[in-house]
Amino acid sequence: MNILISSAGRRVSLVRAFQKELKKVYPKAKVYASDANPQLSGACQVADGHFKVPMVSDPDYPESMIRQCREHDIQLVVPTIDAELLPMAINGDLFAENGIKAVIASEAFVEKCRNKREIHRFFEANKVAVAHEYSRDNYQLPLFIKPIDGSRSIDTYLIEEEEDLTDYHFDNDKLMFLEYLDHKHYDEYTCDLYYGKDHNLKCIVPRKRLEVRDGEVYKALTVDNVLIPYIKERLSHIEGAVGCLTSQFFKHKAEDKIYGIEINPRFGGGFPLSYLSGANYVKWVIQEHFLEETIEEQFDCWERNLLMIRYDDEILVHGYTG
The missing domain is CATH 3.40.50.20 (Rossmann fold)
Known part of the structure; x- marks a missing residue:
């Protein structure tokens, strides 16, 4: 096994x-x-x-x-x-x-997740708001540009002045011109969602992103807030979803506004915080896929307000030959 x-x-x-x-x-x-x-x-x-x-x-x-x-x-x-x-x-x-x-996840759902424009349509179909996408000839500054199939924050741009836009931005059909959600007004959350083999949601752990390097979180905090009932109400069942889904949301600091950003149907780089808080998705994967056990809803199994601070460590490989 x-x-x-x-x-x-x-x-x-x-x-x-x-x-x-x-x-x-x-x-x-x-x-x-x-x-x-x-x-x-x-x-x-x-x-x-x-x-x-x-x-x-x-x-x-x-x-x-x-x-x-x-x-x-x-x-x-x-x-x-x-x-x-x-x-x-x-x-x-x-x-x-x-x-x-x-x-x-299923091929159909993975295809949605790999296309940011398609996942926006998925969010909207499930009554989750998304950042407005502008056309190339009718946009407002500041705006945020990202590729429809990108990851790790590669090829993303915050455009605050007209001169920051180049021919590359206009000519690249893969780039999306999006409404900018300012971090002065919005907190960014990565939510680890667990879906059983029945495609039903079993657990949600919102992780507030405090510091990010190269697209991966280095400081984060588990938070119990409105995102939990918000996601439960709208995404309690996703056809084709299985295992850990890493989903990103922006939540307004003062107003009742939540925006869905993207979903990655895999374990994310910051998942260790959810695991160490008590949300044992690793165990559930083994129970479902090896032991053929059914996972029940476990929305209260994790520790709230747990802060993770990551650091660099060394691994030595003896006899390395290149």
Whole structure:
């Protein structure tokens, strides 16, 4: 009953959480990690074993993953980056034919999440407000520009003056011109949502983002606020949603305004705070996908006002050959 954390990169805390929870149930089971360059991956170094896989864009990626999973007796795969979600969802049947389960949403829902414009339509259909999208010839400053398929804050721009706009912004059809939600007036939250195999919402942990580096949270606080009933009312069931969904919301500091920003159907980089607060999504994944147990709603299982302050640490790899 081995598990793979794919594209593990820096997800040391996630690997350790799966090691801890898996070995409570199967003491001899292992948590593996894969990466395009495992020798330079901290998560691969702390895993029980690791192996190299092609880049997600490589046509051989799915077949390579399956070969490695069969070789290492891996029955469950947990993806961690946006780029691998759609290839895994598309090849879900192929994985299943080889005795491998991937904890991933349906292909249709992943496609929505990978397109920011589509996820805006999804939010609006579920009565969640979104930032207004301007046309190229009719916009208001300041505005926020981001790609429809981006991640990690890459290719995003805050435009405050007309001269900040360039031909690149106007000519790139993938860029969205959006109403700017000023952090002076809005707090930014990442909410870890858990959906069971029945696609019903089981838990919500809002994490207030206090400091972010390279698109990943470094300081955050668990908060019990209006986001919990707001999300429960609107997103209690999402067809195709499975496991941890990392969703982003902006909440106005003084007024009754909430905006949905995006959903990433995977464990996010800041998930360790939710896990350490008591929201044991890792355990629930094992219970559902290995033990065939049903997860009940557990909205009060986590510690409120828990502050996480992350820091850099060292992992030494002896005998590195490059």
